[in-house]
Amino acid sequence: MYQICEEIKPESKEMREVFAQVMDELAGSDGRVIYLDADIINSIKMTSFSKKYPQRTIDCGIQEANMIGVAAGISETGLIPFAHTFAPFATRRVMDQVFVSVAYADLNVRIIGSDPGITAGSNGGTHIPLEDIGMMRCIPNATIIEPADSNVLADMLRQTKDLYGLYYIRLSRKKSEQIYKEGSTFTIGKSxxxxxxxxxxxxxxxxxxxxxxxxxxxxxxxxxxxxxxxxxxxxxxxxxxxxxxxxxxxxxxxxxxxxxxxxxxxxxxxxxxxxxxxxxxxxxxxxxxxxxxxxxxxxxxxxxxxxxxxxxxxxxxxxxxxx
Amino acid sequence: MDKVERNLRLLAAQIRKTVLYGLGTSKAGHIGGAMSMSDALAVLYGKEMKVDPNNPKWEERDRLVVSKGHCGPAVYAALAVKGFFPMEWMLTINQPETKLPSHCDKNKVPGIDMTTGSLGQGMSTALGIAWGLRYQQNDAYTYLFLGDGECDEGQVWEGALFASTKKLNHVIALIDKNEKQLDGYTKDICNVGDLAKKFEQFDWYAQDVDGHDVMAIAEAIENAKKQNEKPSVIVLHTVKGKDCTFAEDVFYNHHMTFTQEQLDEANQHLDQLIAKLS
The missing domain is CATH 3.40.50.920 (Rossmann fold)
Structure with a gap:
């Protein structure tokens, strides 16, 4: 169940801080959780996570295509990969890898695309993905989630850990406006x-x-x-x-x-x-x-x-x- | 020739014959690469790989990712000969509702560990499997087949960097270096050059072998298994269309159609090889 805040105001924490906090919680409770990144661990504030769980953090370097394939392979062994990079590179750059190695192969990967759309503003047109949802929508059975605030994000990370399939979560790294009260839960597929x-x-x-x-x-x-x-x-x-x-x-x-x-x-x-x-x-x-x-x-x-x-x-x- | 070698060569001939048996239904398929990799497949399924036809998902099995996924029929042939599924399935390759689609499909075929077909991608998925097995303290090896034409793909080299950095020493890649890709010779189209040397520079343990010498392949795999830190690559020097009478000397032999007469002649040749080895 979700509860709506009486007043909408900026959140106290950045989305990426909440992302890192929930990932830490998930890794602490489940040894199958693996985090992959393409050289922007520091940008999403997962540095502490990577130091706490070095055996479960894979920094692939600047090779997004390989990262998605590695995540797919890891999931084939029963582990639960979360793969993150900026949204344009988590989708359009690796469309074929997501399509074939993850979705068509029926594997189990959560792809996190940060800085969607205009939230990538200072990086300009190359980094502003205004097409990522469209590309992912075309992949059969993909689930696409766009949290409005960190409460939705936290719940979606927790829920998707135990679900199977391709999940694409696009999120701003910065502070969002708080829409929901803390502890709210949400139903995937229900607005x-x-x-x-x-x-x-x-x-x-x-x-x-x-x-x-x-x-x-x-x-x-x-x-x-x-x-x-x-x-x-x-x-x-x-x-x-x-x-x-x-x-x-x-x-x-x-x-x-x-x-x-x-x-x-x-x-x-x-x-x-x-x-x-x-x-x-x-x-x-x-x-x-x-x-x-x-x-x-x-x-x-x-x-x-x-x-x-x-x-x-x-x-x-x-x-x-x-x- | 000792018994081991004879048996492996026999298995290779049986794999080639089974490929033709399967593709005979549509009289078309990726003949060239299937034939060039058959000896290495025989070594994997006849000697080196730990697999159980009665338990294809056995946790301790060695894994195989055939990144040159269009050669699925060759792998299916090896699996059928080893008893992973009934031989009759081979007749359904690429037919409607088949369990054996052209490109390797892990969700349909018992014994196939990864779905492939878009070139270069099997490199990464194999590395992911190897990483996941190591994380779970599973000592199994992950074997990976690549084509030499496939090495045009950038993703292969992303994976090459990744594997050595992460010290994935239980990865054994086999490159079917038949010197050709669909449009012609690799040296003319996109020259991959000395692949062993290239992989060495990516910090892999690299070996060059005659890809039709089963004992040399087996020895190279044993060498690879001794690596404590480095991933291994074995460059198999092969002939595209090997031992298939209507394919071996044909320039465009990547994907071919063939007639019943050509098929009969090819089968006759393979039957003679099998008779000699039996």
Missing amino acids: NLLREGKDVTIIASGICVADACKAAAELKQEGIDARVIDMFTIKPIDREAIIQASKETGAIVTIENHNIINGLGSAVAEVLCEDAPAPLVRLGAQDRFGEVGNVDYLKKVLHMSVEDIKNGVRKAISKKNNQ
Whole structure:
């Protein structure tokens, strides 16, 4: 069960600190947990872990393709590998290795991609993955998780340790906005209803969830009653919640830290088209590359800000009213 | 020729004959590489590898990753001859609903330890298996087949660095150096050069052997097993299409179609070899 914070505010710890803390907990309780990285152990604050568990830390060096294959092989021997690198290199650089050596071979690997989308801002377009969800969505049976805060992250790490298959978890390394109370638990494949509403539904994931909540609160002052859903599992997507939102609110806005092509917006569109058509506005990167800049700047230039969400909501409601 | 050698050469001929038996259904397949690696497969399954046909998932077994996964039919032939599954399965290779797809598939074939097919990837998965076994104090060896054309792939060399750095001394790689890849000679297309020397520079223990001399292969594997720190590579100098009458002298012999007459002639040749050795 999850509990929502009364007020959204920045978390006290960075996501990477929580990642390291939970990995330490998992390694302490289960000798099968193995951590692999491609030369950015220090960037994700796993240095202490690597010193505490040197026999269970594999720094592969800057060779992501090999890392994914090694992780696959390790899982074949019954161990539980968690493999981390920056999100673009954990996905697009190693797409074939993930596809063949992990997924097609039916092996058991958790891939952690850090700095997704614009959270990689200062590294610019080469490091800003706005396509990783799309690529992973195409892999049969892959599960894709994008935690909105460290409470979701912690629970997902704990849960996926004991599940089998390919899990892709994309997470910002830095502080997130706290959405959920500590100790919350979540159900993979089930979205979280953060705010009830009858006029429109905003479906968000990752760093966009807090902005969706802010936009909904501000829209209330205009008399717009917006529902907010945290779709932290992008695959398998919660079809039921989308269909219900469509039927009950009649208009949908998606906001994602990703290209609108083949990400959350596309996944929602597929469900709407098949089962419950409704006006839809997809927000996120409009089929473009990233560029250098901090997160606030990039939210503006990629039209992902709170103001953009509010405009998207107005547009969706207008479409609904003009049907 | 002593009994051990005779038996291994006999097994190699039986593997080649079984490959043709299997591919005979569709009269097509990756003949060249299957034939060039058959002697080494005979040494692995006839002498060096610890496996149990009645218990393919035996924890203490040695593992084999055939990274040149398109040569699945050769491995399936070895497994069928050793009794991992009924010989009749071979007739279904690449047929709808088969248990024996063209490329090695660990989820369908008893005795196949890793799914392969995208070249270069078996290197890494083999290293992962070796790492996992060592971590769990399992002394089994992990054998790895690579093609020489496959060594064009960067992932092979990522793995080469990784294996020596992590001192994976229970990895024994066998490179089927038949000098050819699909489009022609490796020296003309992407020259891998002296592979033993290259791997030595990556801090592996490297040996060059005649890949059709079963006793030399066996001796090289025994040498490899004595390594305390380094992973081993054995460069098998082979002939693509070896002992297959319609393939050995053909330029494009990576993947081939063949006629019943060609098949009959090839079988006749292999039957003569088997008769001599029996």
